[in-house]
Amino acid sequence: MKNIAALILSSALVLSTPALAAGDVQAGEKVYKRLCSGCHQIGESARAFFGPQLNGVIGRQSAVTTDYVYSDAMKSANLVWNRETLIAYLEAPKKVVPGTRMIFWGLSDPEKIEDLLAYLQTFPAQGLRSTVRALPGP
Numbered sequence: 001m002k003n004i005a006a007l008i009l010s011s012a013l014v015l016s017t018p019a020l021a022a023g024d025v026q027a028g029e030k031v032y033k034r035l036c037s038g039c040h041q042i043g044e045s046a047r048a049f050f051g052p053q054l055n056g057v058i059g060r061q062s063a064v065t066t067d068y069v070y071s072d073a074m075k076s077a078n079l080v081w082n083r084e085t086l087i088a089y090l091e092a093p094k095k096v097v098p099g100t101r102m103i104f105w106g107l108s109d110p111e112k113i114e115d116l117l118a119y120l121q122t123f124p125a126q127g128l129r130s131t132v133r134a135l136p137g138p
């Protein structure tokens with residue numbers, strides 16, 4: 001009985017401990033292709049599709065790609081897409097941006113999220129000035 005309790009306790013710990021290792025880019029590509037690529041483009045020639053292109057999305061301000069018409073909800077969300085906001089948005093898009101047009105059932109498997117973030121991180125925003133609005137200026 002004791003052993004079973006210990007087993008349950010240790011597996012609960014494993015499940016609740018966030019993955020410390022960085023995600024696996026290749027596994028992340030698979031997650032992206034399966035869950036995101038139906039609506040988003042990423043890479044050299046990425047442009048607005050059903051959703052905005054995702055180059056350099058980690059660290060990017062919300063609603064700044066110029067070739068995509070965002071929902072009013074996203075336009076006024078005023079978020080920076082970082083680890084925390086992305087994880088929360090992918091888990092429950094409408095909780096983070098009520099009224100968002102992104103219809104997504106949610107991704108909450110921490111390992112898949114880590115892998116996906118690692119994959120997204122391999123696409124920098126550099127060289128995409130034509131499709132990403134410059135930071136506020138004159």
Ligand code: HEC
Nearest residue numbers: 035036039050051052062063064070071074100101102103
């Ligand atoms: C059914 C289509 C669909 C799927 C699947 C989808 N998205 Fe989206 N996504 C959208 C749409 C549409 C928007 C624009 C939302 C708005 O304007 O409210 C969006 C917006 C976003 C944004 C905000 C971008 C910005 O420029 O502010 C991020 C980040 C994002 N999606 C990431 C993802 C990721 C990562 C996945 C896969 C795990 C995914 N999405 C899956 C349709 C989708």
